[in-house]
Amino acid sequence: MSSENENLAKSKSLVWLYSGIGVVLSFVILVVLNLIISTSIPMKLDLTEDKVHTLSKGTKDLLSELDTPVVMSFFVSKDKDNMPPELIPFTKRVESLLKQYERGANKKSIEIERIDPSPDSEAEDRAKLNNLQEIPGRMNEPAYLGLTVTCLDRKSTIPFIHPQREQMLEYDISRAIVEVTRENSPKVGIISALPVQGGPAAPFPQPGQGQQNRPWQFYTQLKRDYDPDPTEFGSNLIDLGMDVEEIPEDMDVVLLIHPAGISDQAQFALDQFLLSGGQVIAFLDSFSAVAAQSQPQRPQFGGAPQAPGIPTSSNMSKLLSAWGVSFESNQVLADRAYETAQSQTSSNPA
Structure with a gap:
């Protein structure tokens, strides 16, 4: 009986001994692994919600x-x-x-x-x-x-x-x-009915609107990125106009920004530009709030009617049909997860 108790005591002591050694060995292994990883493979775990410290x-x-x-x-x-x-x-x-x-x-x-x-x-x-x-x-x-x-x-x-x-x-x-x-900046053309480049205010400003529009924020960024220092060799950010007859061959991309009232010849030029391998980014709007601000107020006391402002819709149905693109003017697509509160801006909404 005593020998059994002695064996049991020895086995318990061995268990405690092995457990202690196991803990120490585990700790040593973790330390060594961390040293190896930290010296040979620089790594950092990013636990921030938006992964702000992980390169895209x-x-x-x-x-x-x-x-x-x-x-x-x-x-x-x-x-x-x-x-x-x-x-x-x-x-x-x-x-x-x-x-x-x-x-x-x-x-x-x-x-x-x-x-x-x-x-x-x-x-x-x-x-x-x-x-x-x-x-x-x-x-x-x-x-x-x-x-x-x-x-x-x-x-x-x-x-x-x-x-x-x-x-x-x-x-x-x-x-x-x-x-x-960057060795060469791409050439960017702009076609828009809106005053994205700044300049005179809308033909019929609403009360409280200034008489001079600042360039829109996105245009300012484009200017900085692609046209920071225009030289005598020309600009890389070009206003093509709503009546352009031909898109220059060296143009890399054309931005269509609410091209309401674009001429037929300009639409033909855009179509030819695409067929020749050019790129077009179109921002169409079934109802532009900025264009709506350009609409004339109703004449009072029988005054003469004023000229119309910028059309509020820009669906370009002819070109979209030819390109096989549909435009749902009565639908809005937005991701509420990325909504951001914006302070009121003055005539430069984007």
């Missing part, structure tokens, strides 16, 4: 095609006592995103340069020369959080990386890379 496929494709060295100069003040406290964790996320660009680039074609523009330093002079925005610091000294992207003699600058644009940061950085590496 478009960015990965862009990086894989880079064949010219690109330098990203990340200007960030190291003095934590001076840097606004809400920016300190944000700067770490920005740097993490930049490292993903560096790792994802083809043949190490992206170099990340971290610069501390401390007060009265050459680095601060460099930040000012690049027109980076000063941030009021807690120690009454300016702080910086900006980025320059350079390729050969081209440079693009983000003067201040704003935390509120964190979800758009990848877009801003990738666009900067495109700006400095």
